Amino acid sequence: MSKNGKRGSVLVIGGGISGLTAAVEAAEAGAEVIIVEKEAFLGGRVARSNLYFPKMCPPTCGLEINLRRVKTNPRIRVFTLAEVDSISGTAGNFKVVIRRHPRFVNEKCTMCGACAQVCPVERPNAFNLGLDKTKAIYLPFEMAYPARFVVDPATCLGAERCGQCVTACPYGAVDLAMGPETVEVEVGAVIWATGWAPPDAAKFEGLGFGLYPNVLTNVMVERLTAPNGPTKGRLTRPSDGGPIRSVAFVQCAGSRDENYYRYCSGVCCLASLKQARYIREQYPDAKIYVFYIDIRAPGRMEDFFTATKADPHLVLIKGKVAKISEDTATRSLTVEAEDTLTGTKVVETVDLVVLATGMVPNGIGKTRVAGELVLDEHGFLAPVQPMQGMFAAGVAKRPVDVASANRDATGAALKALQHLSAE
């Protein structure tokens, strides 16, 4: 057990865009920062996106800058594959227990990939939402930081039964004997940047996710259109790899719905409009239907909405899709809604359906906290916490887009700093 870190530093839980921003802002203001990320890499959900709206630039734009600031700042320490086990104490003097899971690959790794070539087993690629596979020893994605391979202990056969990667590695970087480790640190303030996960769309009645291969979720479409995704960015019909001649976006899938998630995630409208542009770029003649209750494009997003709407083959239909059925022969999908502006039913048969699912707060309950952590009615962290020195940033607090998450994280960093200086 190592005992490092010092009083007056900031713990950031979560290494996604909010956590990274909070960490670099606090560190650049002079604080010591510890980032705890449960995945093997930094970047979280943003790393899995294809393009940002409304600028339509790749997420590496913001992510790369932040990662470089993390790498070059000696005051930031990063624990990947790590979770915060418990937090006790009070503001200015929190005691934090961090559980680190073994990576099985040390810092000698050069990402040459010799290990993966000999690895005999495969695992579903979590980074690509299970849309393709990697070997049991893999690089999470090419931009990954830390830039190192990692072993999935759930799939790896182990040193005794296999161990081929150990011998294949020319640098002696693979160490299958690594064990878990517990780290105790003392910090002055905690920033919860635990972010979100997509909901399980299979539970949304009538929408056919999990039953029909051509029903995708918006997060899957991000991976299927990303140049580093499983299809190298080419979006096709999952059932047969055929072209997309028509697509229906189903807004509010499981959102604003008291049977599932009561709240509006605030970004899915823009995400669908953005994805409509992906499809238009690949398929100039594809018919795009967007079924919505209300299009929520606030502020400057109005321009993006107006510009996207000008597409002559894009049809906006005010009415929620409540029924999707599949033609078992062609695997085409029939979506049904009522166009509430004309008062008639709309039935469209399309090649692909994209469910615009929202954001579900993620991983907040995993940490034991000696004190009260207040959640709102939807499971997000309340903006004001009764425990001094505890702050939420980004989607951990409420569903927001990347730009808002960054602004929020900057504010959270300032709040955390105030607690340090008050000491």
Add this chain to the structure above:
Amino acid sequence: MAQATVVRPDRKFLEEIVAAGGGDLKKCFQCATCSVVCGLSDAGSPFPRKEMLWAQWGLKDRLLSDPDVWLCHQCNDCSIRCPRGARPGDVLAAVRQKVIQHFAFPSAMGRWVNSPRALPLVLVLLPVVLLAGALGIRGPVEAAVGYVDPHGHEFYAHFFPHWLLIVFYSSLTLLTFAGLLVGLVRFWKGMQGMDRALGSRTVRTSFWTAAWGALKEVFTHVRFGKCTDQAARRTNHLLAFYGFVALFVVTLWATADLYLWPHVLGDAFPQYPFGLLHPMKILANLGGVLLVVGTFRAMMARWKAPQDGRHRSTSFDWVFLWLLFAVGVTGFVVEIFRFLAEARYGDTAYASPMAPPAYAFYFIHLVAVFGLLVYLPYSKFAHLWYRLVAMIYAHQTGRNDGVRPRERTVTGTA
């Protein structure tokens, strides 16, 4: 030129719908999930989304003249999937109640019969007084016209003679049916008028073709069968429906048997009271069982429904169910009394000690029948007729074939 649209909300009507079981209607945010998940909703004029909007806006005229409200069987498939808990199925049930009350003739009856405070008066006091009055004038009338009742020594006819029964109920029922007819004609004209005003009326078939189509649906309950979540309600409704039809047929036959067939068919009549194996008695007992079982199951379903959140019931529903159930159960009690009394005392059963309790139950039975038949146009029983008329209208205007022309939804009656 854009045309100005004036929406005149009727707040009072809105509040009435809320009070009648549509209390969640303001939660609706018009996503139209309901119209899609409804198995009965027609493609050209889907419901209940538009009705939810009209109800929120208090567009009374629209709702009163809307046949689609009556194509709903309150299976609540919509309410279960509703993302807002606005319970469209229960709102439409409340609207139907208001439609029956609105078209009630005389209109005071519509208010009075459905006022919870007036219930003891309506369901007990009035029928008791009228039935007792009828019994009171029986002797003087018979004496005045010199009538000797040939059925005077039959068990129940001794207490309440056939002729009195028929005169009493026929006259009252005819009166109320006249009232019902007025209401139905107004309802029909309302539907026609609204469609004309919106320019959306299309007559596709003759009235009689439409009526035949609607009747087929009524007798097969085929539309009710499209409900998915509460499929058992169709079974309950079928049982009670056919039970009632069977009993109604037997009542007509029994009346004819006493006063018509003897003149037409001769000496073999009357056969009343029927023996246990008489075809009409078998039909009657079968109908009674169907009615009691159907209503009991329906009551249990409504009783349990608040717990699983699937159904909302109001006194409008409960009074009707209890009346049906009471008619069925007291009918059987009365029948059993008669068989027991006649088995023990033979032809003098009417003078036996079993007669007073039997007559007491018979009186209760008659009170329940009064509640059911005389208040028909004003109680939930009227749904049978309003629904039939609306279904005929729907057939006539092609609602069921899904090709009805588009209707503008957000125009009020300016």
